[in-house]
Amino acid sequence: MSYQVLARKWRPKNFAEVVGQEHILAALSNGLRENRLHHAYLFSGTRGVGKTSIARLFAKGLNCMDGVTAEPCGKCAHCKAIEEGNFIDLIEIDAASRTKVEDTRELLDNVQYKPVQGRYKVYLIDEVHMLSRHSFNALLKTLEEPPEYVKFLLATTDPQKLPVTILSRCMQFNLKALDQKQISHHLQHILKEEEIPYEMTALDKLAKAARGSIRDSLSLTDQAIAMSNGNISRDVVRVMLGLLDDNQPIEILYALQQGNGENLMKVIQAVADKGGNWDELLIEVGETLHQIAMQQLLPSTSNDETQIGFLAKHIAPEDVQLFYQIVVNGRKELAFAPNPRIGVEMTLLRALAFHPKLVQSQPSQQEQLSNVQTYVQSAVKKTENLVDMPVVSQSIKAKYESPAHSAAANAEQPSSAALSALEQIQKLRSQASGNGEKKNVNVTSSPLTETDSSSLSDLSETSPKVTALPVVTMQNKSKKQADLLDRLVNLSNSKNTETENAEDSAENTENDSEDETNLAETYRWEWTNPELAQEETAVRPSDIKKAILQEKTPEVITKVIAMADERDEWTKTVSQLHLDELKLVKQIALNSVVLIQHENEMKLGLRSAQKHLVRDKSVEILQDALTKFYGKTINLTIDFNDDESLFTPLDHRRQIYQELSEQAKEDLLKDKKVRLLQDMFDAKLDMDSIRPV
Incomplete structure (x- = not known):
């Protein structure tokens, strides 16, 4: 006996063996049991979900020798003939190959004859949307009022192409695409019956590649059996389908989180060496980010630490959303990239460029003072130990330090650390007040003096310096610095808070408006040559x-x-x-x-x-x-x-308007620049669009 492919061998023989489609099977079964039968049924859905199979089972239920039943015996002559495709009263028609109206008329000429063997004459028309318009028109009258012994079963993958007149004459059933778990369990059942060893992860990949189609999954399984010589493994399926290594998307996200561009390029090179699909790579990364987001929303109760669970604990939810958005947009732009690899590399480098720990600015004077205040507060009050992923990018490796480690170290000696910090603040205050009369301080130098910088070197190590603020000349900064230091010390001294805050507020009221205009945050671009602002420009494109x-x-x-x-x-x-x-x-x-x-x-x-x-x-x-x-x-x-x-x-x-229009056309034809464009680019003037201005 010749080999029979799995898709034909395991075609369902009764409604119970159909995978999924419970909503359709219930309606058909109830109709057969109660003998409430419509004269025309339309089954629609994507390829390989069971449209033709369900139609044949319905025909078997109509013509079983035991009577009209939802559970045909499968043993009588009629049931066996339908399974083998030899039943004379089941006329299967491929509409894709018989689209002409003459074929439809030939078909309808035989409708008047009663069934030879069975109870009903069943016309099963597959891919019915391929019929021509004239064929549909010829079918309308018979489809609306067929003889009582005729049933029409129509199957299509594209019901939108059917005329409304056809749809209104049929009972419509839309078959759903199967999910990955249903297909995987069905493959597992078949391989157990076939006694073929397999790995469950390999079946999951086959089910995912089938994209909702049972027939596609069985065809891929046949191919996997041939490639693996009867032992379906994950590696064989991955090579057969051209899939990526499961660890590659994880490694990419590790590299992105750590800001490690070197490892990121190594993973991309590994994908290129194995001839991976670049669009598939972005899809896998996006799916992994989705799994991480779901893990953060609905944590797993399992005690097993998985890679997804580990990343979910170490990547902030906003970072997950940022990476996901960049990857999705990168897929849209992949078609416009010089080549797919460059498109993927630029997408991942964009995610790396917007790394939350890399996008930091040079701390300003006020930010440094705020850091001192934060240091004092963290020294007095213990902070929660949070786990933070290390950043290993070469540009910030020596600069970045986890705030958790510094907080833990400072919390060990709160009293001595607080006193030391207050001493440093007093020194800053005295130094700033001594320079309070100086004007026009240039921000290009360090905001603090060399003495203060050296004394605060241990406090500013945790401030990463990647980019610098714009260079702006600001006035009265020394006075402003002294005022800010006064306020900071007042916050740490609870006894004199109210008194000194009132004094500071009175002293600074008259200078606040002038100082605010000199801050970097209010910096605005201005003309370096004011005369240019007065020049009249030429005619604007608008x-x-x-x-x-x-x-x-x-x-x-x-x-x-x-x-x-x-x-x-x-x-x-x-x-x-x-x-x-x-x-x-x-x-x-x-x-x-x-x-x-x-x-x-x-x-x-x-x-x-x-x-x-x-x-x-x-x-x-x-x-x-x-x-x-x-x-x-x-x-x-x-x-x-x-x-x-x-x-x-x-x-x-x-x-006069016509004369002006003719003059405008003549001037344009004589214009040297227009002639140059015509000569260089073979440009042509649209004479009808020329208007005098």
């Missing part, structure tokens, strides 16, 4: 865009009106009548020409297309405006005149 999008700019309209007034006397008169608020009256004037004008008589010729504007009231208003303009009584009459040789004010304005 102005050009506005001119292109707008047919006529206000500037052009004003220019055209002025030029038209100079060209024609009547046009100038219309502009001086100030009829802007009387738009209908102004339109009469703009669309008219002067036919006759004597001392008290004026006759206008209005274009016949604007005759709807003529109203007794409008003519009267225009006559009054002309009377006021000329300073004498004007008797106005209006006739209709379409003589194109006579230009109205609007005709003059249109002519």
Whole structure:
């Protein structure tokens, strides 16, 4: 007997053997038991989830010799024939290969004949969405009212392509993609029955690679059996699927947390040596970060310390979210990288560049004083011992020190440490007050004097120095320093707190506004050469865009009106009548020409297309405006005149705008820079888009 692949050998023989899809099996079983059968069923879902298998089982339940049942015997002639694909009354049709309307008509010609052997004639149409539009139309009437002995079972992976008229005639069942655990348990059951040794982690990888499809998982299992010679192991499956080593995503996150760029590049090189998939690498890192986040939200009750659990304890939740966001965005940008490896390297280097312990600034004067205060408080009060991952980046290895260790060391002798710190503060205060009259202190040197720096060297070792603040010249800093030291000492001396704070507040009130403007936080960029701020720039791109999008700019309209007034006397008169608020009256004037004008008589010729504007009231208003303009009584009459040789004010304005447009096009064609662009880049001018400005 020839070998039969697992996907065919382990096709379910009854509803109980179907993996998942309980919601569909319950509906079909109840329908078969109560004999409430619809004439058309539609099974949809992704590949390999059991659409055709469930349809065949339903056909078996309809035609079992024991009667219509949800539990066919599987032993009668009808059940065996359906399993073997030889049942004459089960007509399976591949719609992908029979898309023409002639095939559908041939199929429907046989619907009128009753079943030969079975109780029902069942038409199983697979990939039904591949049928043509005419085929669907030919199927509609029969699908809506088939003979009582005909059942239609339709299967498709893309129900969106089916016409609504087909969907409305079917009872629809959407099969879900199976989850990884269901597929893994099913593979475990099959391999036990086949007596093939396996590793559970290998089955998990196969189930994950199947992406919800039982058939895909069985095909991959067949391939794994062939590669491993009947012994499915994790290493064989990993090589077969081209997967990464399980430890590589963990090692990447270790390197990111520690700020260790050297180890990070070693892991990337190891992935490259094994020909790993770069997109898969980012996917694995993202999944690992998700597991860490879930572990932090829902800690495991197991006592076994796993790598995920260890990282969950040592990476802050906000850092996990930062790394995850960078990795996800890196996958989006992978297609635009010079090559996939560079894209992955830059993504991980971005995560390294934004390492929370690397992004620190040079401590300012106020921050150093705050560090002294923190030191005093930590020396008096014990702090909780927190575990902190070491930072091994070469740039900060010698600078960074876990705050927990320093706090623990200081807590051993709180009294002596506190007294020593107070002595140092007093020395700082006296030194700062001695220099209080000096002005214009340059921040480029150390904020403290050499004596103070040496005395506080043991206090500032824990302050990492990676980047520096901008160089700003600040005034009255010595006075400000003395005031801050006064406040700090007052906080440590509870007896004199209220008195000295009041004195400090009174002394500093008049200087606060001036000092705040000199702090680095309020630094703003200014012109080094103020004259540049007064220079007028050329035409801005936004102005050009506005001119292109707008047919006529206000500037052009004003220019055209002025030029038209100079060209024609009547046009100038219309502009001086100030009829802007009387738009209908102004339109009469703009669309008219002067036919006759004597001392008290004026006759206008209005274009016949604007005759709807003529109203007794409008003519009267225009006559009054002309009377006021000329300073004498004007008797106005209006006739209709379409003589194109006579230009109205609007005709003059249109002519001038056209002339300006032609001049703009001519100037652009003669422009040397435009010619250079045309010669160098084979550019072409869009003449229709040119507007005068």
